[in-house]
Amino acid sequence: MIKKVNHIAIVVADLEESMRFWVDALGLELAHTEHVESQAVDVAFLPVGDSKIELLKPTDNESGVARYLEKRGPGMHHLCFEVEDIVAALARLKAANVQLINEVPVMGSDGRKFAFIHPKSANGVLVELYELKSV
Amino acid sequence: MIKKVNHIAIVVADLEESMRFWVDALGLELAHTEHVESQAVDVAFLPVGDSKIELLKPTDNESGVARYLEKRGPGMHHLCFEVEDIVAALARLKAANVQLINEVPVMGSDGRKFAFIHPKSANGVLVELYELKSV
Numbered sequence: 001m002i003k004k005v006n007h008i009a010i011v012v013a014d015l016e017e018s019m020r021f022w023v024d025a026l027g028l029e030l031a032h033t034e035h036v037e038s039q040a041v042d043v044a045f046l047p048v049g050d051s052k053i054e055l056l057k058p059t060d061n062e063s064g065v066a067r068y069l070e071k072r073g074p075g076m077h078h079l080c081f082e083v084e085d086i087v088a089a090l091a092r093l094k095a096a097n098v099q100l101i102n103e104v105p106v107m108g109s110d111g112r113k114f115a116f117i118h119p120k121s122a123n124g125v126l127v128e129l130y131e132l133k134s135v
Numbered sequence: 136m137i138k139k140v141n142h143i144a145i146v147v148a149d150l151e152e153s154m155r156f157w158v159d160a161l162g163l164e165l166a167h168t169e170h171v172e173s174q175a176v177d178v179a180f181l182p183v184g185d186s187k188i189e190l191l192k193p194t195d196n197e198s199g200v201a202r203y204l205e206k207r208g209p210g211m212h213h214l215c216f217e218v219e220d221i222v223a224a225l226a227r228l229k230a231a232n233v234q235l236i237n238e239v240p241v242m243g244s245d246g247r248k249f250a251f252i253h254p255k256s257a258n259g260v261l262v263e264l265y266e267l268k269s270v
Contacts, residue, residue: 001162004184008143008214012258021257025231026216027136027224048216049139050185055258075259076211079143081161081183089162096160122156123147123190124210 001089006082006130007045007052011069015044015057018074022046028053038109041065078116078126086113086131093117105131136224141217141265142180142187146204150177150192153209157181163188173244176200213251213261221248221266228252240266 012018015033022028028046035042040063044055056077058066068077083089086105093100102115111133119126147153150168157163163181170177174191175198181188191212193201203212218224221240228235237250246268254261 002183005140005143005186008140010258010260018258020231021233025228025233025256026262027227048137051140073259075254076214079211092162093160096155098156098160119210121160123145123153124208125145127161 001083001085001092003082003084005051006080006128007054008079009054009056009077009128010075011065011077012055012057012074013069015042015055018055018057019044022053022055035059039063039065078128080114080128080130082130082132084131086115086129089129090115098122136218136220136227138217138219140186141215141263142189143214144189144191144212144263145210146200146212147190147192147209148204150179150190153190153192154179157188157190170194174198174200213263215249215263215265217265217267219266221250221264224264225250233257 019030023030028048031045031047033042033044040058040060042057042059046053056065058069060066065077090100090103099118099121100115101118105113105115107113113131115129117127154165158165163183166180166182168177168179175193175195177192177194179190191200193204195201225235225238233256234253235250236253240248240250242248248266250264252262
């Protein structure tokens with residue numbers, strides 16, 4: 001059901017400054033950055049093995065990511081697993097009484113489907129599921 | 136320099152109870168559990184893709200993991216990258232003025248070398264480096 005860790009998302013206050021650690025010092029590669037308007041974040045994608053580190057920088061003061069940064073400071077924000085079939089995965093989670101933030105998958109602009117599991121049901125971890133668009 | 140994400144470590148209060156989410160509901164596979172005396176934790180290893188989720192349950196009240204759980208509750212604790220050459224990686228990090236918790240690699244009982252980077256230098260993330268024993 002779970003294929004792999006798609007990404008680990010880390011909230012940062014300043015994307016350029018954070019590159020000094022993740023890219024310059026640690027040696028990860030910056031693949032690209034993009035602005036995700038729906039989440040009000042700039043995202044830097046750093047592939048590593050069969051996964052990615054995603055650095056998230058809030059671009060307003062009201063998004064979930066902005067409030068996380070304000071309240072808790074920078075750090076790991078969520079963990080995203082890639083699944084074969086997100087509808088089946090959500091049904092299985094719901095049957096196990098897992099609290100879902102999105103009971104129905106959200107469709108991304110790129111055809112990707114995603115949903116979040118509530119941290120209350122996942123040992124304090126905000127877990128995201130992705131079903132990538134089949135090619 | 137960085138090969139992949141070796142594991143994402145998550146602190147939990149109760150290992151058996153946490154399996155209900157990660158294994159029963161989410162569908163990850165439990166490979167094995169072990170007690171790590173030096174860190175005073177029980178660890179459950181859940182392989183996924185080319186990485187692993189490691190669930191850490193403190194077995195005393197004084198370890199770093201126990202204090203983390205007491206202070207912040209369950210959640211993501213650290214992120215571990217596998218490197219080719221940990222001595223070279225630490226030298227590069229030090230040259231970039233990154234604050235290291237272990238300036239010299241620690242030798243694990245299984246021949247693995249590891250070192251932690253201070254969260255102050257890594258956007259609030261406790262980052263671990265592994266150099267696995269060559270076989």
